[in-house]
Each structure stands twice: as C-alpha cells, then as structure tokens.
Amino acid sequence: MKKAIPVCEPLLEGRELEYVTDAVKSGWISSAGSYVPAFEKKFAEYCDAKYGVAVCNGTVALHLALAALGIGKGDEVIIPSFTMIATAFAICYTGALPVFVDAEARTWNIDVRRIEAKITKRTKAIIPVHIFGNPCDMGALRDIAQKNDIHIVEDAAEAHGALFDGSKVGSFSSIAAFSFFANKNVTTGEGGMVVTSSEALYEKCRYFKNLCFPLDKPRVYDHADIGFNYRMSNLHAAIGLAQTERADYYKAKRIKNGELYKKLLSGIDGISVQKDQERGSNVHWMNGILVSREAYGRSREELVAFLKEEGIDTRLFFIGMHAQVSLKRYGCDCDGDYPVTEELSKKGFYLPSGSGLEEDDIGRICDLIRSFAVRAA
Numbered sequence: 001m002k003k004a005i006p007v008c009e010p011l012l013e014g015r016e017l018e019y020v021t022d023a024v025k026s027g028w029i030s031s032a033g034s035y036v037p038a039f040e041k042k043f044a045e046y047c048d049a050k051y052g053v054a055v056c057n058g059t060v061a062l063h064l065a066l067a068a069l070g071i072g073k074g075d076e077v078i079i080p081s082f083t084m085i086a087t088a089f090a091i092c093y094t095g096a097l098p099v100f101v102d103a104e105a106r107t108w109n110i111d112v113r114r115i116e117a118k119i120t121k122r123t124k125a126i127i128p129v130h131i132f133g134n135p136c137d138m139g140a141l142r143d144i145a146q147k148n149d150i151h152i153v154e155d156a157a158e159a160h161g162a163l164f165d166g167s168k169v170g171s172f173s174s175i176a177a178f179s180f181f182a183n184k185n186v187t188t189g190e191g192g193m194v195v196t197s198s199e200a201l202y203e204k205c206r207y208f209k210n211l212c213f214p215l216d217k218p219r220v221y222d223h224a225d226i227g228f229n230y231r232m233s234n235l236h237a238a239i240g241l242a243q244t245e246r247a248d249y250y251k252a253k254r255i256k257n258g259e260l261y262k263k264l265l266s267g268i269d270g271i272s273v274q275k276d277q278e279r280g281s282n283v284h285w286m287n288g289i290l291v292s293r294e295a296y297g298r299s300r301e302e303l304v305a306f307l308k309e310e311g312i313d314t315r316l317f318f319i320g321m322h323a324q325v326s327l328k329r330y331g332c333d334c335d336g337d338y339p340v341t342e343e344l345s346k347k348g349f350y351l352p353s354g355s356g357l358e359e360d361d362i363g364r365i366c367d368l369i370r371s372f373a374v375r376a377a
C-alpha cells in the first residue's frame with residue numbers, strides 16, 4: 001500500500017489535551033473562561049503586538065478589524081486579486097467595495113507597483129495578504145499608505161511568525177487579522193484573532209465582538225451600536241494557547257519543508273515555485289508549484305491526477321477575485337486585466353505542506369513529479 005499523504009494535518013502534540021481537559025473540568029467552556037485572555041496575551045506577544053482579540057474564525061477577524069476602523073458603505077478597500085475569498089467577503093460585510101490589484105509574478109503577493117493607480121478619494125485601506133506565508137513588501141506598502149493617508153490591515157491568516165525586515169507580520173499595520181483554521185500554521189480548529197498595538201482599536205474590537213455590550217458594564221443590556229457575536233470559546237482558546245507555546249517549532253518545520261521542496265524540485269523543466277520575499281522569511285504555510293505544460297510535457301490536471309493515484313493529496317490554487325460571480329454581482333469592477341492572477345489560477349496547485357510531514361514524504365513527492373515529466377526527445 002502506498003502511503004497516503006494529506007495536504008495538511010494539524011499537529012496537536014503539545015499541552016492541547018491537558019488545557020482542554022482543564023477547561024472542561026473547570027466548567028468554563030464559554031468565552032468567559034481564563035484561557036481566552038491567556039491565549040490573546042501569548043499570541044499578541046508572539047506577533048510583537050500589544051493586544052489580541054480572539055474571535056471565532058479568520059474571516060470575522062478581518063471584518064472586525066475593518067469595522068473597528070470605521071470602514072463602511074461608500075468606502076473602497078484594496079486587496080490582491082490573488083487571495084482566498086474571505087479577504088473580499090469581509091469587506092462586503094461592511095458595505096464597502098473591494099478593489100483588486102494583480103499579483104506579482106515572483107512572490108505571488110500583491111504587486112505594490114500597481115496599487116497607486118487604484119487609489120481614489122474613497123480608498124480607506126489596503127489589505128495585503130502574505131500569500132502562502134510569504135511576507136508582502138511591507139516597506140513599500142507603508143510608504144504608499146502614509147503618502148495617501150490610508151490604513152493597512154494585514155491579512156496574516158497564512159503567515160504566523162513570518163518576518164519582514166526582522167519584524168513580525170501583523171506588527172506592520174494599525175490592525176492585523178490571523179486565522180487558526182485547522183490547516184494553518186497555528187490552529188484552534190476554527191478560530192481567529194485581531195492583533196493591534198492601538199489601545200483605541202483594541203477597545204473597539206472588544207466592543208464590537210461582543211454585541212456592543214458596554215465595556216465598562218458588560219452585563220447591562222444597553223446597546224448603542226450594532227455589534228456582532230464573534231466570541232471564541234474557552235475550549236478553542238485552550239488549544240490556541242498550547243499551539244502558541246510551540247509556534248516557533250511549527251514555523252521551523254514549515255520552513256524546513258519549503259526549503260526541501262525548493263531543493264528537490266529545482267531543475268525540473270516546467271515546474272516553478274514561489275520566490276521568497278528577499279527582505280523577509282517565508283513561513284511556507286503551503287508549498288505551491290506552477291506547471292508550464294509546454295516545458296513539463298504534461299498539464300497541471302494530469303499531474304494532479306497522477307499524484308492522486310499515488311495517494312498524494314493536493315489543492316488547486318485560488319480563482320482570482322475578479323473572476324468571482326459573487327463579487328461581480330456585489331458591484332466590484334471585474335473588467336481589468338489580471339494576467340498574473342490568471343496564470344497562477346491556471347497553472348498552480350499546492351503540495352502537502354503540514355508541519356508533520358517527513359523528509360521521506362517530500363522526497364517521494366518530488367521524485368514522482370520529476371519522473372512524470374515528459375522529456376523532449
């Protein structure tokens with residue numbers, strides 16, 4: 001029997017079970033338990049930020065961040081066209097309009113040279129997404145944001161612990177959002193967090209997250225604004241605390257996976273990988289490859305099917321935001337050209353990338369990819 005290799009499996013080998021058991025025994029399973037603030041503190045520290053606000057997933061973390069900044073109807077928010085749909089939907093929840101910028105061919109991140117052409121007087125924020133764990137050019141983004149007086153909201157859902165110029169992602173923007181979905185580098189199964197170093201934004205996030213109960217009188221049913229129930233349970237936070245204690249271990253494992261893939265896939269005609277941000281560290285949430293049919297001799301679909309037969313699970317890349325019917329119907333301008341995103345969506349898929357992968361697994365996957373190429377006669 002060939003060994004089946006999933007795209008990603010969570011590793012829960014730290015104190016997860018101990019903390020969850022403790023939470024259950026204590027009877028505190030709601031968001032009022034003590035693991036929630038402990039996890040918030042620990043994870044914010046890990047991001048070099050002052051405050052963390054735990055929520056029930058990464059999508060609502062993005063929405064909460066935008067709501068705290070007061071973004072709403074009539075505003076525009078710039079995002080990469082190559083991202084996961086949650087980045088765009090979170091903007092739609094506020095009533096604002098997502099505006100797309102193509103990806104950059106080397107790093108697969110938002111092409112910073114194309115941002116200013118999309119800024120209008122309605123633009124309130126840019127959401128850079130550190131795609132697959134590769135940090136965006138935060139230096140250039142900061143310059144653009146400062147010059148145009150707009151906010152940066154990092155979508156760091158894929159990049160726990162990644163660095164740019166030696167600083168952690170999540171610490172570059174007024175406010176940043178993380179996801180702890182089961183396949184993310186740090187996980188709670190389902191979960192998310194907003195991190196910020198602004199006390200005012202921190203207070204707003206706590207307020208909106210809990211149905212706008214007055215912060216100073218949490219048990220008084222007096223609501224001056226429309227809020228959301230985005231609370232995280234104590235059970236999820238218990239897992240999150242244990243995960244954060246080992247965050248650097250997971251990060252090191254993912255980086256090791258990425259480096260090995262890069263090495264073993266080099267020199268295969270028609271197969272290319274993401275180029276790391278030069279001023280940062282890519283934490284390789286996922287290791288994607290692009291298949292150029294001409295040079296490789298096989299299509300992406302043929303390679304994916306071949307790997308599947310060998311028990312190796314993969315996922316196709318995101319489809320661009322400009323190609324999403326939901327966003328077109330919502331009113332987004334989807335008419336521009338997004339050649340890099342188109343190419344990534346057409347040629348890309350990602351390989352197994354979990355923190356628990358073994359070197360032999362990666363060796364086998366890369367051997368299979370190499371052997372499946374059709375060599376020019």
Ligand SMILES: *Cc1c(COP(=O)(O)O)cnc(C)c1O
Nearest residue numbers: 057058059084086157158179181
């Ligand atoms: C995973 C992810 C999210 C959303 O996270 P959920 O916890 O699944 O809601 C948002 N943005 C990006 C880029 C992601 O990869």
